[in-house]
Amino acid sequence: xxxxxxxxxHGPWGHYVAKRVRKTMPSSLLSNxxxxxxxxxxxxxxxxxxxxxxxKFNIWKRSYxxxxxxxxxxxxxxxxxxxxxxxxxALTIVRQGELIFIANVGDSRAVLATTSDDGSLVPIxxxxxxxxxxxxxxxxxxxxxxxxxxxxxxxxxxRVWRPEEESPGLAMSRAFGDYCIKDxxxxxxxxxxxxxxxxxxxxxxxxxxxxxxAAKRLVENAACAWRRKRPGIAMDDISAICLFFHTSPLSxxxxxxx
Numbered sequence: 006x007x008x009x010x011x012x013x014x015h016g017p018w019g020h021y022v023a024k025r026v027r028k029t030m031p032s033s034l035l036s037n038x039x040x041x042x043x044x045x046x047x048x049x050x051x052x053x054x055x056x057x058x059x060x061k062f063n064i065w066k067r068s069y070x071x072x073x074x075x076x077x078x079x080x081x082x083x084x085x086x087x088x089x090x091x092x093x094x095a096l097t098i099v100r101q102g103e104l105i106f107i108a109n110v111g112d113s114r115a116v117l118a119t120t121s122d123d124g125s126l127v128p129i130x131x132x133x134x135x136x137x138x139x140x141x142x143x144x145x146x147x148x149x150x151x152x153x154x155x156x157x158x159x160x161x162x163x164r165v166w167r168p169e170e171e172s173p174g175l176a177m178s179r180a181f182g183d184y185c186i187k188d189x190x191x192x193x194x195x196x197x198x199x200x201x202x203x204x205x206x207x208x209x210x211x212x213x214x215x216x217x218x219a220a221k222r223l224v225e226n227a228a229c230a231w232r233r234k235r236p237g238i239a240m241d242d243i244s245a246i247c248l249f250f251h252t253s254p255l256s257x258x259x260x261x262x263x
Contacts, residue, residue, distance in 0.1 A: 007100040008034070011113055011246050015180075016091030016173070022182045023093040025086055026076055030095065033075050038068040061104060069108040069195045077181050077193040090173055092182030096132065098248070108195035112136050112177040113244075118207040126211050128203035135179040138163040142178035146190030165191060176241075201227045210247050219247040 008031050014023030041064050073095075080088050094111025107115050115131040137143055137153040143163070146153055152166040156174070164174040167186055175183060181193045201209075201223070209226050213219040223245045231240050 008097065009246060009248065010095060010097035011244050012093050012095050013111065013113055013242055013244055014091070014093040015175075015242070016183070018087045018091035019093060021086045022080065022088050022091050025080060025083060026093050026095055026181050029076050029079055030072060030097065034068060034072040034097075034099075037071040037075070038065065041068045041071070058104065061101065062106065065099065065106040065108075066195075069106075073108070073110060073181075073193050073195050080182055081184055088182035088184060090183065090185050092175075092180040094177060094180055100250075107131055109133065109135065110179050110181060110193055110195055116203050116206060118211065126207050128207045130203055135177055136163065137165045137175075137178045139178065145192070146178060149188065149190035151186060151189030151191070165189075201230055216247070216249055220245045223247065 010027065010030065012023040012027045014020050016022070045060070045064055080086065094109075094113050096109045096111065096113035096115060097107070098115065099106045109115070109132040112134045113132070114134055117129045117131055118126045119129055121127045133139070135142060137146060143153045146165055150168045152168060153163050154166065155162055155164065162176060164176050165178060165186060166172065166174060167189055173183065173185055175186065175191065178190070179192050179194065183191055205226075206223060209223050210219045213222050224243050227243045227245075228240065231243070
């Protein structure tokens with residue numbers, strides 16, 4: 006079993022919030038998964054053989070929901086981290102055998118590159134970018150008396166605001182921390198993509214000879230695209246992780262003949 010994640014902090018204490026969530030989430034998730042698995046085994050109506058994939062998904066879903074609640078609660082009680090106006094996203098992946106389970110809190114994105122019938126790589130977006138411009142996200146925020154609108158100098162960029170203050174202006178609708186707006190619709194239930202398309206990302210990664218440098222090259226290309234497409238606008242933090250599920254065939258230069 007494999008776990009990996011990307012945690013994009015924001016706000017004055019965002020770096021510390023992201024590090025805290027990164028530290029606590031794996032152990033909490035494992036503990037909740039073991040507990041949920043034990044509960045399922047005691048359920049007389051539980052039949053793992055009926056649909057193994059569906060049951061595994063439900064177990065991981067319940068485990069993730071419990072974990073996110075616990076991690077966010079831990080963050081709020083931490084005495085040395087001020088997460089009132091700071092927070093982090095969390096996009097995490099668990100690989101269990103041939104199955105992949107993904108949980109996303111925030112506006113990070115997971116994209117799978119798969120091979121089409123003609124041999125070309127095709128990007129498949131696996132997650133939703135949880136931004137306040139999504140109708141269901143905006144509806145929840147408005148129902149909680151939060152506000153969603155764009156600033157005059159950022160047309161098209163919807164942000165989340167408190168009822169009577171022009172703060173904090175979050176560009177995502179889900180995050181850990183950010184307690185200043187938790188009562189107004191921000192939830193923690195489970196930014197390359199602003200300027201790089203899924204197709205461009207797959208092309209950049211697949212064309213990088215050294216897989217160990219693929220993520221760095223993707224981030225560098227995203228930074229260049231940001232400066233080109235959004236001159237004069239402060240650049241967001243840009244992070245990326247590249248996972249390769251299959252080993253690439255050896256090129257002729259890599260073949261070794263004894």
